[in-house]
Amino acid sequence: MLLAGVACLYETLESGERQIYDFYYPGDFCDLHRYVKLEAVAEPAVRALTDCSIGIIEYRDLDQAIERHRKLALALWRATMLEASILRERLANASQRPALERVSHLLCEQLHRRQAIGIDGGVVPLTQIDLADAAGLSVVHMNRVLQNLRKLGVISANSRTLEVVNWERLVEIANFDSRYLTMPAALSNWEIRAE
Amino acid sequence: MLLAGVACLYETLESGERQIYDFYYPGDFCDLHRYVKLEAVAEPAVRALTDCSIGIIEYRDLDQAIERHRKLALALWRATMLEASILRERLANASQRPALERVSHLLCEQLHRRQAIGIDGGVVPLTQIDLADAAGLSVVHMNRVLQNLRKLGVISANSRTLEVVNWERLVEIANFDSRYLTMPAALSNWEIRAE
C-alpha cells in the first residue's frame, strides 16, 4: 500500500515500449492483483516514480482481517472494480480521442485523484516521458501537446513543473466526466492498520 | 450471467463513437459491476451482439451465496481482477501496437476465451463493425486489415463469416501471450445455481 509519493503500474512490451497502466497515489493499494493472484498470470510491475514510502500488509493479516470483517472483501472487490473502471476510461481515451483531448483527460484524472486524497494545487508530478507512456503517445508529440496547452493558458508556462492553472478549461477540453472515478464509499469507512 | 450467444460491454462517447470494452461469452458474468456498485458511476451498458439467453441471479441470492460460501466472494473478486487484466492488455494493445498486430491480438483473445469454454473451431461471430469499435479502428481500416490477414492465409477467404484457419501464424503476428487470460482456477470449482 502506497503511503507517500507516486508510483505506477506498468509493463514492458515485446517492442521495448513501456506501457503505463495506472498511476498510484498515497492510499492506493498497488498490489492487490498479487493478493488475489490469478495463476501464472504475466504480471505487470509496480515501480516508484518519485521517492515513495509504502506500508506492507502481510497476506496473512489481510486474510484475517477479511475473515473478521466480511465486508472488507466487498470493499476491496470494489477497489478492483474501480481500477477496472479507470482502465475502461483510459481505453476509450486511447482508442478514440485525439491527442489534445487524450492528454487533457489524463491530467484531469490525475488531478481529480490527488484532490480526492487531499492533495490540492494543480501540480502533476510526472515527467513528459511518464505521461507519454501512459497516454500512448511519443514523447515528442506529448511535448507539443503540452506546449499547446500552455498556449491555451491551461497549464503554467514553467516547463519544469507541470501545473494546471485553469481547471475548468481543462475539463472542457477533455470532456471529462469524473463519475467513473467515484470512490467506493465503503472503503473509506474501513481502517486497516498498516504494518 | 450469459448462458448463450455473444454480448458486449460498451459505451457511447460524447463524440458519438461506440467504444466496446469487452466481449462476453457463455459463462461470463456480464453484470458484476452492477452488483458491486460504485455509487453514481457512469455505467457502461451491456448489449447482445447475437441472440442470447441469460440467467438471472438475484442480488439477494448472490448475497446469500456469498454469505454461505465465503470463498465465493474471493472467486468473484478474481473474476473482476481478470476483467481488469483483459482491459490492461487491451489498453496496451490500443495504444502501442499497429493495426495488424492489434486486430490479430483481439482475435486471439476471442478465440482463446471461446476455447476456454469449450467452443472450438476458429469462428469469431462478430461483424467488422463490432471489431472496429473494439479495436478503436475505423471500419474501413478494419476491413483492409482483415483482407491483409486473408492474404496471409490466417483467416478464411469467405468474407461473411470470420474464421481463423491458421492459429499459429495469428499468435505469431499478434505476439500473443495468453497468460493474462488465465482463468481464476477457483471459479471453476464453484457451481452457482442460476435462477
Added chain:
DNA sequence: CGATCTCTTGACCCTAGTCAAAATTGGTGG
C-alpha cells in the same frame, strides 16, 4: 564541469481516418 536526464525544435514520412460510392448479402413481403 562533465555527464546525464529531460525538454524542445525541425524536417520528413507513414499509418490510419474520412468521404463517397458501389458491390454483396440477407431478409421480407407480394
Added chain:
DNA sequence: CCACCAATTTTGACTAGGGTCAAGAGATCG
C-alpha cells in the same frame, strides 16, 4: 420466385494526425 430494402463489406482517392530521426538546449547532480 422476384423486387426491394437494410445492413455489411469493399474500393478508391485524398488528408492529417502523430511517429521517427536527429540535433540542440536546459537543468541537475556528483
